[in-house]
Amino acid sequence: MNKTKRLEILTRLRDNNPNPTTELEFSSPFELLIAVLLSAQATDVSVNKATAKLYPVANTPEAILALGVEGLKEYIKTIGLFNTKAENTIKTCQMLVDLHNSEVPEDRAALEALPGVGRKTANVVLNTAFGWPTIAVDTHIDRVSNRTKFAMGKNVVEVEKKLLKVVPAEFKVDVHHWLILHGRYICTARKPKCGACIIEDLCEFKDKTE
Incomplete structure (x- = not known):
């Protein structure tokens, strides 16, 4: 994909969503860290449901440590891999x-x-x-980047490096959010919703849907 086409894609995504952010609910860097830790192989919706009950009770490292592993599990047991996540969360809080x-x-x-x-x-x-221009590549971003041919790579690290190389500085802080939301709701895994896509004419995916 050429530079001009990439720039137009980014411009459209920005115009459509000027102030994107994560769908995880948080009110401090610590709450965000724990929410992201809990979200591995789980949906943001499931994490938000759990943290909505957890954070009013414990939203600092000390407060979560006071719950202990077993106490924390009671709040996050609806999330996948909650046993391991509870142990990691307690260890993280201690550190x-x-x-x-x-x-x-x-x-x-x-x-x-x-x-x-x-x-x-x-x-x-x-x-x-913290507003760093980092790009966290998950399965959604990996799929969108490769499918559209915006930034191709054999794995998430390759895709991240390519995105950091080809995305202009003015878009770097927000591009992670645009791509993940696009992959989550439009460029879905099994059947992308190409007819509802604002970048369909720029996308280089061959097997577009109606």
């Missing part, structure tokens, strides 16, 4: 208390050192909580 003054570090290496936090989660936190 935040011990190493970071109970604050979420604005540092990639420090974030990725937290249990259950990988590159994608770190990218989301740095982008959404």
Whole structure:
């Protein structure tokens, strides 16, 4: 895909949604971190339902630590992989208390050192909580990037590197949100809704639907 076409795609996505953000509900960097940690292989809707009950009771590292693993599980047991996530969340909270003054570090290496936090989660936190021009590539963004031929890669890391290379600076902070929402609601996995797509004429996917 050429530079001109990419620029038009980004411009249309921006015009359609000038102030995009995550669908995870949060009111602090810590709440965002825990929500993203819980969202692995789970829907944002399921995480929001759980955190709506959890955060009024415990929305700081100390408060979640006070719940303990078993206490935390009661709040997140409706989320997939909740046993592992409860353990990682407690360990993460302990590290935040011990190493970071109970604050979420604005540092990639420090974030990725937290249990259950990988590159994608770190990218989301740095982008959404701190405004960094990072691009967290999940299955939706990987699919949209490859299907449209906007930024092709054999895996999520390759796609991330290509996006960082081809997306102009003015779009970098928001492009993660535009692509994930596009993949979630329009360019869906089994049958993309090409007829409802605002970039259909620019997309290079061969098997477009009606």
